[in-house]
Amino acid sequence: xxxxxxxxxxxxxxxxxxxxxxxxxxxxxxxxxxxxxxxxxxxxxxxxxxxxxxxxxxxxxxxxxxxxxxxxxxxxxxxxxxxxxxxxxxxxxxxxxxxxxxxxxxxxxxxxxxxxxxxxxxxxxxxxxxxxxxxxxxxxxxxxxxxxxxxxxxxxxxxxxxxxxxxxxxxxxxxxxxxxxxxxxxxxxxxxxxxxxxxxxxxxxxxxxxxxxxxxxxxxxxxxxxxxxxxxxxxxxxxxxxxxxxxxxxxxxxxxxxxxxxxxxxxxxxxxxxxxxxxxxxxxxxxx
Numbered sequence: 001x002x003x004x005x006x007x008x009x010x011x012x013x014x015x016x017x018x019x020x021x022x023x024x025x026x027x028x029x030x031x032x033x034x035x036x037x038x039x040x041x042x043x044x045x046x047x048x049x050x051x052x053x054x055x056x057x058x059x060x061x062x063x064x065x066x067x068x069x070x071x072x073x074x075x076x077x078x079x080x081x082x083x084x085x086x087x088x089x090x091x092x093x094x095x096x097x098x099x100x101x102x103x104x105x106x107x108x109x110x111x112x113x114x115x116x117x118x119x120x121x122x123x124x125x126x127x128x129x130x131x132x133x134x135x136x137x138x139x140x141x142x143x144x145x146x147x148x149x150x151x152x153x154x155x156x157x158x159x160x161x162x163x164x165x166x167x168x169x170x171x172x173x174x175x176x177x178x179x180x181x182x183x184x185x186x187x188x189x190x191x192x193x194x195x196x197x198x199x200x201x202x203x204x205x206x207x208x209x210x211x212x213x214x215x216x217x218x219x220x221x222x223x224x225x226x227x228x229x230x231x232x233x234x235x236x237x238x239x240x241x242x243x244x245x246x247x248x249x250x251x252x253x254x255x256x257x258x259x260x261x262x263x264x265x266x267x268x269x270x271x272x273x274x275x276x277x278x279x280x281x282x283x284x285x286x287x288x
Contacts, residue, residue: 029124031166032173032223035147037109039227047229048109054149054165054173057100064144064178065098067152071176072190073218076211083212085194087184092215093155094176095163099148102175103135105225112136117232120147120175121224128175128217129232130204142199143178143191147222171220191217 038049065071075090076082084090102120106112114132121127130145138144151161151169162170177191184190193212196205206216226232 029122029221031162031170032123032221033149033166035105035173035223035225037105037225037227039109039111040229042230050108052105052108054100057105057147057149058098061100061104063098064101064146065096065148065150067098067150068096069189070094070096070153070155071178072188073177073214074190074192075215076208076213077193078211082210083194083197084192087190087192087194091188091190092218093158094148094174094218095155095161096152097146097148097161097174097176098150098152099146099173099176102130102145102147102225105147106135106227109225109227112227113229115230117228119224119226119228119232120219120222121226122219122221123223124221126219128204128206128219129228131201131231134200134204139199140180141183141191141195143180143189146176146178147173148176149173173222174220175218175222177214177217 034051034053036049036051039047041047071094073092073094074084074087075092077084077090102118103112106118112118112132112135117129117131118135119127119129134142135145149169149172150165151163151172154161154163159171161174162168162172166172179189179191179195181187181189183192183195191214193214196212196214196217206213208216
Protein backbone atom coordinates (compact mmCIF):
# COMPACT_ATOMS: atom_id res chain seq x y z
CA UNK A 1 0.00 0.00 0.00
CA UNK A 2 2.79 2.40 0.89
CA UNK A 3 4.53 1.71 -2.44
CA UNK A 4 1.34 2.56 -4.36
CA UNK A 5 1.00 5.85 -2.49
CA UNK A 6 4.59 6.80 -3.33
CA UNK A 7 4.07 5.88 -7.00
CA UNK A 8 0.84 7.88 -7.18
CA UNK A 9 2.53 10.92 -5.71
CA UNK A 10 5.44 10.57 -8.14
CA UNK A 11 3.09 10.37 -11.13
CA UNK A 12 1.18 13.42 -9.93
CA UNK A 13 4.38 15.45 -9.45
CA UNK A 14 5.68 14.58 -12.92
CA UNK A 15 2.37 15.39 -14.62
CA UNK A 16 2.19 18.74 -12.85
CA UNK A 17 5.81 19.47 -13.74
CA UNK A 18 5.27 18.77 -17.46
CA UNK A 19 2.09 20.87 -17.48
CA UNK A 20 3.81 23.87 -15.89
CA UNK A 21 6.75 23.71 -18.30
CA UNK A 22 4.79 23.15 -21.49
CA UNK A 23 2.02 25.75 -21.05
CA UNK A 24 4.18 28.90 -21.38
CA UNK A 25 6.13 27.44 -24.30
CA UNK A 26 3.00 27.02 -26.36
CA UNK A 27 2.16 30.70 -25.90
CA UNK A 28 5.67 31.87 -26.75
CA UNK A 29 4.95 32.83 -30.35
CA UNK A 30 2.09 34.54 -32.13
CA UNK A 31 0.93 37.86 -33.58
CA UNK A 32 2.50 40.91 -31.92
CA UNK A 33 1.06 44.37 -31.38
CA UNK A 34 3.97 46.27 -29.82
CA UNK A 35 7.74 46.40 -30.19
CA UNK A 36 10.42 47.01 -27.57
CA UNK A 37 13.26 49.15 -28.91
CA UNK A 38 16.57 49.32 -27.06
CA UNK A 39 20.09 50.59 -27.74
CA UNK A 40 23.05 49.01 -25.99
CA UNK A 41 26.46 50.52 -25.41
CA UNK A 42 29.53 48.46 -26.33
CA UNK A 43 29.78 47.30 -22.70
CA UNK A 44 26.18 46.06 -22.68
CA UNK A 45 24.57 48.84 -20.68
CA UNK A 46 21.27 50.27 -21.90
CA UNK A 47 21.55 53.73 -23.44
CA UNK A 48 17.94 54.22 -24.54
CA UNK A 49 14.79 52.11 -24.51
CA UNK A 50 11.11 52.46 -25.31
CA UNK A 51 8.07 50.39 -26.25
CA UNK A 52 5.56 51.43 -28.90
CA UNK A 53 2.37 49.87 -30.24
CA UNK A 54 1.43 49.60 -33.89
CA UNK A 55 -1.36 52.10 -33.21
CA UNK A 56 1.18 54.64 -32.00
CA UNK A 57 3.48 54.01 -34.97
CA UNK A 58 0.64 54.44 -37.45
CA UNK A 59 -0.41 57.71 -35.84
CA UNK A 60 3.03 59.24 -35.25
CA UNK A 61 5.51 57.90 -37.83
CA UNK A 62 5.52 57.85 -41.66
CA UNK A 63 3.44 54.99 -43.05
CA UNK A 64 4.88 52.85 -45.86
CA UNK A 65 2.60 50.97 -48.23
CA UNK A 66 -0.95 51.67 -49.36
CA UNK A 67 -2.75 48.45 -48.45
CA UNK A 68 -3.18 47.65 -52.16
CA UNK A 69 0.32 47.08 -53.56
CA UNK A 70 1.71 43.62 -52.84
CA UNK A 71 5.31 43.05 -51.78
CA UNK A 72 7.25 39.85 -52.33
CA UNK A 73 10.33 38.03 -51.16
CA UNK A 74 11.90 35.17 -53.12
CA UNK A 75 12.32 31.60 -51.91
CA UNK A 76 15.07 29.17 -52.80
CA UNK A 77 15.56 28.35 -56.50
CA UNK A 78 16.38 24.65 -56.83
CA UNK A 79 16.76 24.38 -60.62
CA UNK A 80 19.09 26.34 -62.88
CA UNK A 81 20.98 29.35 -61.54
CA UNK A 82 20.29 29.43 -57.81
CA UNK A 83 20.73 33.23 -57.82
CA UNK A 84 18.05 33.65 -60.54
CA UNK A 85 19.11 37.23 -61.48
CA UNK A 86 15.99 37.69 -63.63
CA UNK A 87 13.60 36.87 -60.76
CA UNK A 88 11.65 34.28 -62.68
CA UNK A 89 10.24 31.93 -60.00
CA UNK A 90 9.59 31.22 -56.33
CA UNK A 91 7.87 34.49 -55.42
CA UNK A 92 6.62 34.66 -51.84
CA UNK A 93 3.73 37.10 -51.55
CA UNK A 94 3.70 38.93 -48.20
CA UNK A 95 0.42 40.65 -48.93
CA UNK A 96 -0.64 44.26 -49.50
CA UNK A 97 1.06 45.43 -46.35
CA UNK A 98 1.50 48.75 -44.59
CA UNK A 99 4.00 49.48 -41.87
CA UNK A 100 6.80 51.55 -40.39
CA UNK A 101 10.40 51.88 -41.58
CA UNK A 102 12.85 50.11 -39.26
CA UNK A 103 14.98 53.26 -39.48
CA UNK A 104 12.24 55.39 -37.94
CA UNK A 105 11.74 52.87 -35.15
CA UNK A 106 15.49 52.76 -34.41
CA UNK A 107 15.52 56.55 -34.12
CA UNK A 108 13.14 56.27 -31.16
CA UNK A 109 16.01 54.76 -29.16
CA UNK A 110 18.81 57.03 -30.33
CA UNK A 111 19.28 55.64 -33.83
CA UNK A 112 22.19 53.78 -35.39
CA UNK A 113 25.75 54.86 -36.13
CA UNK A 114 27.71 53.50 -39.12
CA UNK A 115 29.41 50.79 -37.00
CA UNK A 116 26.21 49.64 -35.27
CA UNK A 117 23.99 46.69 -36.04
CA UNK A 118 20.31 46.19 -35.31
CA UNK A 119 18.86 42.86 -34.31
CA UNK A 120 15.28 42.29 -35.41
CA UNK A 121 13.87 39.64 -33.11
CA UNK A 122 10.68 37.58 -33.10
CA UNK A 123 8.70 36.62 -30.02
CA UNK A 124 9.99 33.04 -30.23
CA UNK A 125 13.65 34.09 -30.27
CA UNK A 126 14.42 33.89 -34.00
CA UNK A 127 16.43 36.92 -35.11
CA UNK A 128 18.51 38.49 -37.89
CA UNK A 129 20.96 41.38 -37.86
CA UNK A 130 21.56 44.23 -40.30
CA UNK A 131 24.11 47.00 -40.57
CA UNK A 132 23.65 50.75 -40.81
CA UNK A 133 23.75 51.01 -44.61
CA UNK A 134 20.93 48.55 -45.24
CA UNK A 135 18.72 50.25 -42.67
CA UNK A 136 19.51 53.92 -43.33
CA UNK A 137 20.77 54.00 -46.91
CA UNK A 138 19.07 51.13 -48.77
CA UNK A 139 19.42 50.86 -52.52
CA UNK A 140 16.11 50.99 -54.44
CA UNK A 141 16.33 47.33 -55.44
CA UNK A 142 16.46 46.47 -51.72
CA UNK A 143 13.98 49.06 -50.54
CA UNK A 144 13.13 50.21 -47.05
CA UNK A 145 13.04 47.58 -44.33
CA UNK A 146 9.48 47.85 -43.06
CA UNK A 147 7.88 46.44 -39.94
CA UNK A 148 4.42 45.67 -41.30
CA UNK A 149 1.44 45.90 -38.98
CA UNK A 150 -1.43 45.86 -41.50
CA UNK A 151 -2.37 43.72 -44.49
CA UNK A 152 -4.99 44.99 -46.89
CA UNK A 153 -5.27 41.85 -49.02
CA UNK A 154 -4.20 38.29 -48.39
CA UNK A 155 -2.15 36.10 -50.69
CA UNK A 156 -3.86 33.74 -53.12
CA UNK A 157 -1.05 31.18 -53.24
CA UNK A 158 1.37 30.21 -50.50
CA UNK A 159 1.40 31.16 -46.86
CA UNK A 160 -1.72 32.99 -45.78
CA UNK A 161 -0.97 36.20 -43.87
CA UNK A 162 -4.34 37.23 -42.54
CA UNK A 163 -6.06 40.55 -43.25
CA UNK A 164 -6.30 43.71 -41.15
CA UNK A 165 -4.29 44.46 -38.01
CA UNK A 166 -2.82 41.89 -35.60
CA UNK A 167 -4.10 39.47 -34.46
CA UNK A 168 -6.26 39.22 -37.60
CA UNK A 169 -3.04 39.80 -39.52
CA UNK A 170 -1.73 36.65 -37.91
CA UNK A 171 1.82 36.75 -39.28
CA UNK A 172 2.28 40.34 -38.10
CA UNK A 173 4.10 42.26 -37.09
CA UNK A 174 6.42 41.20 -39.90
CA UNK A 175 9.63 42.40 -41.53
CA UNK A 176 9.10 43.07 -45.24
CA UNK A 177 11.58 44.59 -47.69
CA UNK A 178 9.85 47.24 -49.83
CA UNK A 179 11.90 46.63 -52.96
CA UNK A 180 11.12 48.69 -56.05
CA UNK A 181 10.08 46.97 -59.28
CA UNK A 182 13.04 48.07 -61.40
CA UNK A 183 14.65 44.62 -61.62
CA UNK A 184 11.52 42.50 -61.99
CA UNK A 185 10.30 41.54 -65.49
CA UNK A 186 6.67 41.52 -64.30
CA UNK A 187 7.09 44.87 -62.53
CA UNK A 188 6.35 43.30 -59.18
CA UNK A 189 7.95 44.55 -55.99
CA UNK A 190 10.15 41.52 -55.36
CA UNK A 191 13.18 41.48 -53.08
CA UNK A 192 14.94 38.70 -54.97
CA UNK A 193 17.93 36.57 -54.10
CA UNK A 194 20.11 38.48 -56.57
CA UNK A 195 19.00 41.74 -54.96
CA UNK A 196 20.16 40.27 -51.66
CA UNK A 197 23.49 39.30 -53.25
CA UNK A 198 23.99 42.83 -54.54
CA UNK A 199 22.75 44.73 -51.48
CA UNK A 200 23.45 42.78 -48.30
CA UNK A 201 26.82 41.78 -46.88
CA UNK A 202 27.37 38.04 -46.73
CA UNK A 203 26.84 37.97 -42.97
CA UNK A 204 23.27 39.25 -43.41
CA UNK A 205 22.32 36.98 -46.30
CA UNK A 206 19.99 34.05 -45.72
CA UNK A 207 20.41 30.55 -47.14
CA UNK A 208 18.14 27.55 -47.06
CA UNK A 209 20.76 24.81 -46.91
CA UNK A 210 23.00 25.89 -49.85
CA UNK A 211 20.35 27.92 -51.65
CA UNK A 212 19.99 31.70 -51.19
CA UNK A 213 16.56 32.89 -50.10
CA UNK A 214 15.25 36.29 -49.07
CA UNK A 215 12.15 34.58 -47.73
CA UNK A 216 14.04 33.67 -44.58
CA UNK A 217 14.65 37.36 -43.86
CA UNK A 218 10.93 38.15 -43.65
CA UNK A 219 10.56 37.47 -39.95
CA UNK A 220 7.06 37.30 -38.50
CA UNK A 221 5.91 38.04 -34.95
CA UNK A 222 8.55 40.75 -34.40
CA UNK A 223 8.52 42.17 -30.88
CA UNK A 224 12.05 43.56 -30.33
CA UNK A 225 14.60 45.78 -32.06
CA UNK A 226 18.00 45.80 -30.38
CA UNK A 227 20.67 48.25 -31.51
CA UNK A 228 24.20 47.12 -30.66
CA UNK A 229 26.83 49.85 -30.58
CA UNK A 230 29.83 48.60 -32.51
CA UNK A 231 27.94 45.61 -33.87
CA UNK A 232 26.39 42.38 -32.64
CA UNK A 233 28.78 39.61 -31.61
CA UNK A 234 26.44 36.94 -30.22
CA UNK A 235 25.16 33.70 -31.67
CA UNK A 236 23.01 33.45 -34.77
CA UNK A 237 19.51 32.12 -34.23
CA UNK A 238 18.59 29.04 -36.19
CA UNK A 239 15.14 28.73 -37.74
CA UNK A 240 12.54 26.44 -36.28
CA UNK A 241 9.27 25.10 -37.60
CA UNK A 242 6.18 27.22 -37.07
CA UNK A 243 3.14 25.85 -35.34
CA UNK A 244 0.63 28.31 -36.77
CA UNK A 245 1.37 28.81 -40.47
CA UNK A 246 -1.78 28.70 -42.57
CA UNK A 247 -1.55 27.71 -46.21
CA UNK A 248 -3.68 29.08 -49.05
CA UNK A 249 -4.80 26.65 -51.76
CA UNK A 250 -2.88 23.81 -50.15
CA UNK A 251 0.49 25.16 -51.28
CA UNK A 252 3.18 25.12 -48.62
CA UNK A 253 6.47 26.95 -48.50
CA UNK A 254 9.37 24.75 -49.58
CA UNK A 255 11.59 26.17 -46.91
CA UNK A 256 9.52 26.17 -43.76
CA UNK A 257 12.16 28.38 -42.19
CA UNK A 258 12.47 31.42 -40.06
CA UNK A 259 11.18 34.11 -42.27
CA UNK A 260 8.16 32.38 -43.59
CA UNK A 261 7.30 29.97 -40.95
CA UNK A 262 10.53 29.96 -39.25
CA UNK A 263 10.25 30.35 -35.72
CA UNK A 264 7.88 28.61 -33.48
CA UNK A 265 7.17 25.21 -32.12
CA UNK A 266 6.83 21.75 -33.58
CA UNK A 267 3.33 21.27 -35.05
CA UNK A 268 1.10 19.45 -32.60
CA UNK A 269 3.08 20.56 -29.56
CA UNK A 270 0.33 22.95 -28.58
CA UNK A 271 -1.96 20.06 -27.51
CA UNK A 272 0.46 18.74 -24.87
CA UNK A 273 -0.85 20.96 -22.01
CA UNK A 274 -4.41 19.88 -22.83
CA UNK A 275 -3.45 16.19 -22.73
CA UNK A 276 -1.51 16.59 -19.49
CA UNK A 277 -4.40 18.54 -17.99
CA UNK A 278 -6.85 15.73 -18.83
CA UNK A 279 -4.49 13.20 -17.26
CA UNK A 280 -4.32 15.30 -14.11
CA UNK A 281 -8.12 15.51 -13.93
CA UNK A 282 -8.41 11.75 -14.47
CA UNK A 283 -5.83 11.11 -11.78
CA UNK A 284 -7.57 13.35 -9.25
CA UNK A 285 -10.93 11.73 -10.07
CA UNK A 286 -9.49 8.28 -9.53
CA UNK A 287 -8.05 9.32 -6.19
CA UNK A 288 -11.51 10.37 -4.98
